[in-house]
Amino acid sequence: MQRRLEKTNPRLSTLIMRLKEASRTNDVGIWREIASRLESPRRNYAEVNISKINRYAIGGETILVPGKVLGTGVLEQPVDVAALNFSGSAQSKIQGAKGSCMTIEELLQKNPTGSRVRILR
Numbered sequence: 001m002q003r004r005l006e007k008t009n010p011r012l013s014t015l016i017m018r019l020k021e022a023s024r025t026n027d028v029g030i031w032r033e034i035a036s037r038l039e040s041p042r043r044n045y046a047e048v049n050i051s052k053i054n055r056y057a058i059g060g061e062t063i064l065v066p067g068k069v070l071g072t073g074v075l076e077q078p079v080d081v082a083a084l085n086f087s088g089s090a091q092s093k094i095q096g097a098k099g100s101c102m103t104i105e106e107l108l109q110k111n112p113t114g115s116r117v118r119i120l121r
Contacts, residue, residue, distance in 0.1 A: 012038060012084075015105060022112055030064075030114035034104065037066045037121070038084075045084065046121035050075050050093050053120060062117045064107065075099065082107035082117075 019035035022028065038045070048065045051073025057063050059077035069081060071089025078098040086094075091101050102110070111117065 018105070018108060022108055026112055026114075028112075028114045030117060030119070031108065033119070034064065034066050048083075048120050049073050050090055053079060053081065056120060057118065062107070062111070064104065064117050064119050066104070066119070066121060069094075069101075 016035050016039050019031040019038070023030075023032035023035065046065055046067030047070055048067065049070045049072040053063055053069070054073060054075050054077070057077065057079045059079065062080045062082065065081065065083035067083065068085040069083045069087065069090040071087045071091075071093055073093075075093050075097040079094070080100045080102065081094055082102045082104050084104060086101050094101050107117070
């Protein structure tokens with residue numbers, strides 16, 4: 001019998017619960033996928049650099065990172081980025097490119113259907 005590990009971060013536990021609920025009520029697979037990635041017992045969350053966002057994003061797009069956004073690289077187009085956490089330099093580079101930074105909770109509230117969201121990890 002496999003034992004499930006409980007998360008000690010109350011924000012993360014609440015977020016996973018909200019993602020699962022949104023997945024059931026809206027029948028949206030993106031929130032179920034993000035919940036399963038955050039629920040991983042290995043705590044191996046994504047760390048994505050600005051350069052990767054610049055490489056794969058299209059201007060005006062919404063990017064979802066189930067982890068932390070780091071500030072290495074240059075961002076040349078405005079994108080909305082949702083993540084668990086941002087480094088200070090990543091946040092300033094995204095805002096400097098006329099984009100916006102938001103938490104996954106804010107994205108879930110703003111876009112409950114998860115439409116037009118690209119996941120990077």
